[in-house]
Amino acid sequence: MGVEIRVEGLTKSFGRQVIWQDVSLSIPAGEISVLLGPSGTGKSVFLKSLVGLLKPDRGHIYIGDRDLPYLPEHQLYETRKLFGVLFQDGALFGSMNLFDNIAFPLREHTRKTEAEVKRIVLEKMDLVGLMGAEGKLPGEISGGMKKRAGLARALVLDPEILLVDEPDSGLDPVRTAFLNQVFIDLSAQLDCTFLIVTHDINTARTVPDNIGLLYQRHLAMFGPREMLLSSEEPVVRQFLNASKVGPIGMSEEKDASELEAEAKMGLDSGKLPPIPPQQMPSNGLVRRGQHAPGAWCAAHGVTPPPGSFIDELGRNWVDEWPRYVASMQAGQAAGAAGITPPGGFPPPAPGPGGAGYR
Amino acid sequence: MTTDGITPGGIGGSSPSGRSTSRRARRAGGGGGGSAALRKISDGAVNVAVKEPGRFFALCLDTFRAIFRWPFQWREFIEQSWFIVSVTVIPTMLVAIPFGGILSLQVGGLIRQLGAQSYTGATAVVAIVREASPLVTSLLVAGAAGSAMCADIGSRKIREEIDAMEVLGINPLHRLVVPRMFACAFIALFLNGLVSVVGLVGGYVFNVMLQNGTPGAYLASFNAIAQLPDLLQAEFKAFVFGITAGLVAAYKGLNAKGGPKGVGDAVNQTVVITFMLLFVENFIISTLYFQFVPSKGM
Numbered sequence: 001m002g003v004e005i006r007v008e009g010l011t012k013s014f015g016r017q018v019i020w021q022d023v024s025l026s027i028p029a030g031e032i033s034v035l036l037g038p039s040g041t042g043k044s045v046f047l048k049s050l051v052g053l054l055k056p057d058r059g060h061i062y063i064g065d066r067d068l069p070y071l072p073e074h075q076l077y078e079t080r081k082l083f084g085v086l087f088q089d090g091a092l093f094g095s096m097n098l099f100d101n102i103a104f105p106l107r108e109h110t111r112k113t114e115a116e117v118k119r120i121v122l123e124k125m126d127l128v129g130l131m132g133a134e135g136k137l138p139g140e141i142s143g144g145m146k147k148r149a150g151l152a153r154a155l156v157l158d159p160e161i162l163l164v165d166e167p168d169s170g171l172d173p174v175r176t177a178f179l180n181q182v183f184i185d186l187s188a189q190l191d192c193t194f195l196i197v198t199h200d201i202n203t204a205r206t207v208p209d210n211i212g213l214l215y216q217r218h219l220a221m222f223g224p225r226e227m228l229l230s231s232e233e234p235v236v237r238q239f240l241n242a243s244k245v246g247p248i249g250m251s252e253e254k255d256a257s258e259l260e261a262e263a264k265m266g267l268d269s270g271k272l273p274p275i276p277p278q279q280m281p282s283n284g285l286v287r288r289g290q291h292a293p294g295a296w297c298a299a300h301g302v303t304p305p306p307g308s309f310i311d312e313l314g315r316n317w318v319d320e321w322p323r324y325v326a327s328m329q330a331g332q333a334a335g336a337a338g339i340t341p342p343g344g345f346p347p348p349a350p351g352p353g354g355a356g357y358r
Numbered sequence: 359m360t361t362d363g364i365t366p367g368g369i370g371g372s373s374p375s376g377r378s379t380s381r382r383a384r385r386a387g388g389g390g391g392g393s394a395a396l397r398k399i400s401d402g403a404v405n406v407a408v409k410e411p412g413r414f415f416a417l418c419l420d421t422f423r424a425i426f427r428w429p430f431q432w433r434e435f436i437e438q439s440w441f442i443v444s445v446t447v448i449p450t451m452l453v454a455i456p457f458g459g460i461l462s463l464q465v466g467g468l469i470r471q472l473g474a475q476s477y478t479g480a481t482a483v484v485a486i487v488r489e490a491s492p493l494v495t496s497l498l499v500a501g502a503a504g505s506a507m508c509a510d511i512g513s514r515k516i517r518e519e520i521d522a523m524e525v526l527g528i529n530p531l532h533r534l535v536v537p538r539m540f541a542c543a544f545i546a547l548f549l550n551g552l553v554s555v556v557g558l559v560g561g562y563v564f565n566v567m568l569q570n571g572t573p574g575a576y577l578a579s580f581n582a583i584a585q586l587p588d589l590l591q592a593e594f595k596a597f598v599f600g601i602t603a604g605l606v607a608a609y610k611g612l613n614a615k616g617g618p619k620g621v622g623d624a625v626n627q628t629v630v631i632t633f634m635l636l637f638v639e640n641f642i643i644s645t646l647y648f649q650f651v652p653s654k655g656m
Contacts, residue, residue, distance in 0.1 A: 015401075051525050077527045091522035094514070105526050150522075 002030035002193045002289075003064050003082060003160045005050065010059030012045060018217050019045050023059070025212060025222040031289035032187050032194040034204045036239060037214030038248055043197045044088070046214070047165050050195070051083050052076050063161070081109065084159030084192075088166050090150030092138035098125070099134035102153045109157065124152040128182060143170045148179070155186070161193045162186070168200040176200060180207050181282055188281035191288055201242045205229065206279045209289055213239055215248070226296040229275045230304055241273060274307035277317040286328050294318040417531075417609045421539065424532040431537040438541035442503045446549060450498045454553045457494055458560030461485050466569045478569075479576035482561040483584040491553035492595040492640060496603075499546050499596075500632035504603040507538055508628040511611025512621035520612065535608040542607075543600030550596035554589070585654045591647045598643065599636050606632045 004026060011021040019042035027033045037043045048054045050061060052068050061068040066079055092101045102121045106112055112120070125131055128148040138146055147167065154162060164183070168176040180203055187194055198204060204211055205225075212222035215235050221228060228236055238246025247254055277293055280286075293309045294317075296302075309317040317324075465481045511534060514520050520530050565571040607628050614624040 048521070053521050053524060073529075077529065080525055080527045083525060085522070085525045087518045087522055089518065091518035093519055093522075094517065108526065108528055153522075153526075 002191050004029040004062075005161065005193065005195070006060075006062040007050075008060045008062070010046075010049065010056050010061065012042065012049060012054065012056045020214060020217045020219070023214075023219045025219060027193060027195055028210065028289070029193050030187075030191050030287075031209040032183065032196065032207060032287075033210040033212065034208040035195060035197045035212045035214065036199070036204050038239070039199070041214040041217075043214055044165055047085075047163050047195070047197050050163060051080060051085055081157065082160040084154030084157065084162045086147065086150045086154050086162070086164045086167065088169060089143065090138070090146035090148075092146055092149055092153070094138050097135050097137050098130065098141075098149050101138070101149060102156060105153065105157050120156055121152075124155050125149075127155070127186075128152045129178075144172070144175050147171065151179075151182070155190075158190060159192055162195070164194070164196045166198055167196060168198055168203060173202075176203065180279060183207065184279055184287070185281050185283045185285075187289065188283060188285035188287045201240060204240065206276050209278075209291060211240075215239070224291065224296045225278065226275060226291075226294070226302075226304065227300070230272065230297060230302050232272075237272065272305040274305045275309060277309045277311050280324075284328060284331055286325055292318075292321050413613075414606075414609050417612070418605055421531050421535050421605065421608070424529060424536050427529070427532050431533060434534070434537035435541050435544075438507075438538050439545055441506070442541055442545045443548075445506050446498050446502045446545065447552070449502055450494065450549050450552055451556050453494050453498065454491075454556035455560040457490055457553075458482070458486060458557035458562075459564040461490060461557070462561040462564040462569065466565055466571065470569075475571065476575045477579050477582060478565055478571050479562075480579040480582035480584065482565070482576075483558065483580055484588065486557040486561065487554050487584055487592055488588050489644070490557055491550050492592050492599070494553045494557070495546055495550045495596045496599045496633075496636035496640060498549060499542065499599050499603045500636055501629055503542050503545070503600075504607040504632045505625045505629050507542065507604065508607035508611040508614075508625045509621060511535075511538075511608055512614035512624045515612055515614045516617060516621055530612070531608075535604070535612075538608065539601055539604030542604035543597045546596040546600030546603075547593055550592055554592070583654055587647075587651045591643065591651070595640060595643050598639055602635050602639060603632045606635065 006026040008024050010023040012019045013021075023046070035043055035046065045054060049056050050068070052061075052071070055069055059069075063079055063082065066075070068076070068079060071079060092098070093104065096104065099121055102124060103117050106117045106120060122131070122134075125134065128151050130145065130148055130152065133141065133145065133149075136145075138149070141149070151164075162183075167179050167183070171179065183194060183196065184207065186192070194208075196203070196208065208225055210223060211225050211228040213220045213228070213236055220235050221231065221233060229240060231237060231240075234246050235248060237243075238248055247259065249258070278290065280290070294304065297304045297308075311317060462478070462482055465485060466478050469475060469478055469481060511520075514534075520534075523530050523533065562573075562576055565576055566573050610624040610628040610631070611621075614620045616623075
């Protein structure tokens with residue numbers, strides 16, 4: 001499960017305005033990647049290009065072995081069935097209630113009986129915490145509920161790739177944290193490739209396996225989370241620490257003189273904050289795509305900033321990780337309780353059928 | 359630092375040299391006021407003359423291809439037909455009555471001066487069935503049905519529903535546009551009939567009651583000049599108008615952008631463009647009709 005997305009030399013412009021150019025990256029199968037960037041750098045445009053809603057000017061997008069921008073229409077529609085996309089506002093169909101919205105892909109693309117459709121829809125609604133809201137129209141519910149309903153609709157066909165556009169926009173921090181946990185649990189359960197476009201630094205620091213940063217019409221950097229969080233590259237550093245100090249200014253990039261002034265004041269020589277431990281599934285599973293904490297730093301001889309990988313209970317996850325994995329695997333096999341993952345979500349009490357998802 | 363998953367040369371974008379060139383380029387672009395304005399105008403002209411018609415034509419072809427895709431969306435077709443009926447029937451009747459009356463007054467007066475009162479009915483029928491009813495139909499189809507359709511599709515586009523539909527593997531042209539286009543054409547056929555009947559009744563009432571015409575003369579000369587092909591060409595026009603209005607509304611709706619104001623703009627443009635196209639089509643079809651169908655001899 002999970003499909004790799006390989007992007008090569010992608011360029012997109014609207015009229016004379018270049019949105020980004022020469023973007024090349026490969027989003028590894030089964031891993032969670034986050035795409036960051038200042039407002040207006042074309043993150044949503046990038047997401048829409050990945051599903052073929054916008055045609056790039058140049059470059060290739062390989063989904064498996066299919067080059068998406070150059071597929072004939074019927075193959076494009078076929079390929080899109082691999083995707084689940086959560087749009088910014090959920091993009092629910094206003095004329096249908098939540099149940100019909102979520103059932104829509106099933107009714108269109110499968111020959112399931114109405115009883116089966118109902119079972120699957122209710123299961124997904126339970127997953128995103130929307131039980132009891134089946135009969136509501138999208139106009140009657142809050143933004144957070146719309147987003148969760150949109151997620152449920154994106155999930156009903158068990159996608160191989162999930163693209164999520166700003167899950168945190170217009171959502172309170174608590175719901176954002178829960179939604180992030182839902183993403184991680186889904187990733188563990190479905191093993192699909194995730195790409196999340198966001199502004200939320202907290203999400204970017206704790207959720208993904210990989211981080212990408214779009215800046216100045218280019219992909220500034222893309223790589224494992226630990227690489228970007230320990231990077232001294234000014235743009236990456238400024239953005240991932242939500243700092244005013246650095247090359248990104250209010251409306252555009254700062255002048256050379258402003259940067260010099262900052263350098264003189266010694267503002268840019270502060271220490272990097274510690275790398276937080278990655279958020280882990282709460283459903284008693286271990287994500288296949290997850291890397292061991294500190295593995296990238298160790299493999300590349302990078303010393304992580306002091307205090308890295310230590311969670312709120314004071315446990316160092318570099319040491320904790322092997323025991324955690326072992327206990328989870330034992331828990332899955334024997335039904336014993338595991339170690340609490342960072343983030344404070346205890347693993348569920350394993351039932352008779354093993355520690356599956358709820 | 360090289361690892362798997364890192365793009366080679368990806369960091370180039372934030373190098374100082376790259377930054378300064380882009381900055382200079384932007385300043386230069388902002389500085390040349392005159393040439394920039396000229397370029398904007400020429401861009402606009404190309405857009406209006408070539409790009410927009412080209413895209414519209416492409417949409418028409420795609421929609422034509424989508425017509426033959428199975429299954430036809432009957433449910434959507436019936437719902438949309440009913441919706442179009444609900445927004446057009448009352449205004450159509452209210453427009454048709456005074457239209458018939460005006461025609462009676464104008465043509466009736468003229469005919470009396472020429473001393474051909476016994477042909478009042480004949481002229482009213484010809485005027486209403488041949489020209490007036492397609493015209494009124496076109497006004498209503500463009501103004502009421504087209505605008506409502508564009509507003510519907512446009513707001514769906516703004517809410518990203520159309521994108522969501524495409525991502526879910528469903529072609530919005532097949533799903534939304536084809537049934538709407540046919541619903542529009544289908545209802546336009548009936549609207550045309552409605553305008554003819556209501557207009558004729560209106561004309562009759564005005565003629566008999568206000569102009570002291572005799573009912574017998576009005577009715578007796580009813581089919582003196584008019585012939586069946588007149589009605590057929592009017593129905594053909596109505597059908598073509600319906601298709602055109604549906605396509606323009608879909609095109610403008612699917613290309614709406616920029617929030618609620620964008621939808622408003624799209625609706626506005628839909629009405630204006632549809633009016634213009636329908637009048638041109640009306641002219642062309644009328645001209646061809648008179649070329650190919652001989653008038654009835656008296």
